[in-house]
Amino acid sequence: MSENIKNFIELTEENVVETGENSESLRQGFAKELRTPYGGSFTKKLRRIAGAFALAGVTAFAPEARTPELTDEYIEASAHEFVEDIKKEDKEAIYRKILEALDTKGGVPISGEGPEKLFKAFPEHLQSEATRQARLAEQGEEPYFSKPEVIFGKDFIAKNPEKAAEYMKKIKDVMQATAMIYTPTGAGSGTFINFEGQKLLLTNAHVVQMNENEIIFTTSTGKMAMGRAQFLDEKSDLALISTANKAGEEALSEINAMDLLEESTPAPKEKLVSVGNAFSFPFEVLISEYGWDQFIHLQNNNTMRALMHTPDARFRKLASFYRRGFSGEQFDKGIALPGMSGSPLVPLEQKGRAKLAGLNSLLKVNVKGDYHSGAVPADTIKAFLESYKTAMAHGFSEKEY
Amino acid sequence: MSDEDKNKELEKDAEALSLDLAGKLEKGGISIEQMEKELEDFLTKEV
Numbered sequence: 001m002s003e004n005i006k007n008f009i010e011l012t013e014e015n016v017v018e019t020g021e022n023s024e025s026l027r028q029g030f031a032k033e034l035r036t037p038y039g040g041s042f043t044k045k046l047r048r049i050a051g052a053f054a055l056a057g058v059t060a061f062a063p064e065a066r067t068p069e070l071t072d073e074y075i076e077a078s079a080h081e082f083v084e085d086i087k088k089e090d091k092e093a094i095y096r097k098i099l100e101a102l103d104t105k106g107g108v109p110i111s112g113e114g115p116e117k118l119f120k121a122f123p124e125h126l127q128s129e130a131t132r133q134a135r136l137a138e139q140g141e142e143p144y145f146s147k148p149e150v151i152f153g154k155d156f157i158a159k160n161p162e163k164a165a166e167y168m169k170k171i172k173d174v175m176q177a178t179a180m181i182y183t184p185t186g187a188g189s190g191t192f193i194n195f196e197g198q199k200l201l202l203t204n205a206h207v208v209q210m211n212e213n214e215i216i217f218t219t220s221t222g223k224m225a226m227g228r229a230q231f232l233d234e235k236s237d238l239a240l241i242s243t244a245n246k247a248g249e250e251a252l253s254e255i256n257a258m259d260l261l262e263e264s265t266p267a268p269k270e271k272l273v274s275v276g277n278a279f280s281f282p283f284e285v286l287i288s289e290y291g292w293d294q295f296i297h298l299q300n301n302n303t304m305r306a307l308m309h310t311p312d313a314r315f316r317k318l319a320s321f322y323r324r325g326f327s328g329e330q331f332d333k334g335i336a337l338p339g340m341s342g343s344p345l346v347p348l349e350q351k352g353r354a355k356l357a358g359l360n361s362l363l364k365v366n367v368k369g370d371y372h373s374g375a376v377p378a379d380t381i382k383a384f385l386e387s388y389k390t391a392m393a394h395g396f397s398e399k400e401y
Numbered sequence: 402m403s404d405e406d407k408n409k410e411l412e413k414d415a416e417a418l419s420l421d422l423a424g425k426l427e428k429g430g431i432s433i434e435q436m437e438k439e440l441e442d443f444l445t446k447e448v
Contacts, residue, residue: 034423042415046440 151285171273171285173354174346177258178275178283179203180218181241181342183211189276189343190217190241191359192257195385199257201241202381203342204361205232208239215241220283223251231388236304236376237361238384258344260378261355265307266290266347272309274360276343286340287312287348294374306374307345307358345375356381418443 038045151171157164179190181203188207192199201217208215212229225247232239243252266272270290278284288309295303345358358375402410418439425431 031423031427034419034426037416037419041412042419043411046415046419046443 151287167273167348170346170348170354171275173256174258174273174344175220175275175283175285176256177354177356178220178344180277180283181207182216182218183208184214185210187277187339188341189339189360191342191344191356192252192255193356193381194257194259196389199252199255200385201227201243201252202359203239203241204359204376205234205237205239206361207342208232208241209234217241217243217251219251219255221251221254223247223254225251231391233384233387236380236384238359238376238381240388258346258354258356260382261347261357262378265293265377266309266357271348272345272357273348274340274343274345276341276360277339278315286315286343288315305377305380306361307377308374309345414443 034045036045152164152167177192179192179201181188181190186207188203190201190203190207193202194200208229209232212232215227215229216224217227218224225243226245227241227243227248230240230242243249268290272288272290274286274288275283276286278286288311291308291310294306294308340360343360344354344356345360346354347357356378358377359381360375422431422436422439426436
């Protein structure tokens with residue numbers, strides 16, 4: 001057995017199985033899984049597996065990397081059954097079990113008839129996210145985020161241990177203030193910000209506007225709660241999610257929200273960090289470099305300033321596996337990153353606590369439906385929050401925005 | 402070659418690669434790095 005295979009097995013031993021016998025069984029299960037098309041297609045199957053590999057980075061199969069276990073392939077291989085084959089009734093039973101686990105391990109289940117209704121509306125999102133949360137809670141671990149070795153590479157850490165520790169501290173700060181957002185039609189990210197003594201959950205308007213009353217968010221502490229769009233502005237592509245319920249308040253009490261940066265334009269080539277639901281891998285870390293400011297003409301005849309930034313090599317590699325059409329050139333032009341909408345964009349090297357420079361977004365720029373990625377800058381966010389404040393002061397109900 | 406034919410070719414190649422990798426993995430005859438390389442080659446090649 002080669003060293004790499006050994007590492008591969010160690011990785012799974014640490015997180016999925018307990019004995020050597022089970023490791024062998026998992027390896028056989030993974031091989032069996034490779035023989036099975038995904039969604040009727042081997043191409044899709046290979047792409048998903050490669051995506052999981054890529055997500056673990058250039059140091060892909062270091063024992064510490066845990067991401068692949070979160071993919072369907074690993075879950076299926078370890079369970080020796082296929083997610084698609086699980087009967088609906090069984091799925092509901094699994095979901096209830098997950099809720100129980102969340103409850104007993106400190107999670108907040110959604111009360112009343114909510115779970116059943118929501119499960120029927122979007123079972124896959126809930127199942128994968130809730131399974132992940134429950135598994136991590138059982139292991140007594142904090143939710144997944146990329147290990148330093150994966151994000152920065154072992155060489156960088158060996159040469160710059162203090163800097164790497166400083167970066168990781170900043171990344172944890174950002175993660176604390178990040179939420180994963182799920183709606184019946186998709187997934188995105190959210191950012192907890194401080195505004196005049198309140199903690200508010202900010203995201204992009206396009207993440208929630210199709211499902212204003214059917215939003216679930218999860219925090220880095222493993223809490224899950226329902227929310228609804230409270231105040232929304234299409235022009236700036238910003239929205240606030242109401243967290244005014246027991247589960248939401250509990251979730252908020254555990255996290256540290258971020259302040260906005262006063263200076264919202266990063267320095268040229270400044271290193272930035274974002275944490276979001278990248279390609280539906282929750283709490284994934286994106287390291288990028290600030291590129292330029294761009295005035296984008298939106299479809300509704302508005303012009304908006306956006307902060308354009310370029311993902312690092314690891315993230316590009318992940319994206320290229322995830323979506324074959326993505327290329328380095330497209331990233332240089334700022335092509336959007338699915339699932340990262342609403343995630344925080346934070347300067348990595350600034351001293352002190354993490355502060356928000358912008359909110360990653362997805363901007364439709366013309367009637368043909370072309371998109372650009374870019375972040376809504378902090379000054380636009382500030383103006384949006386002022387409008388929110390004015391609207392609330394004038395007694396607008398939440399439905400009248 | 403039409404797009405449909407290209408897709409069929411791609412799917413055939415993908416199946417062959419998947420089976421090949423599965424066989425090698427079962428026998429312990431492939432490292433994960435090699436496996437990743439083969440996947441990367443496949444996914445980035447032009448049809």
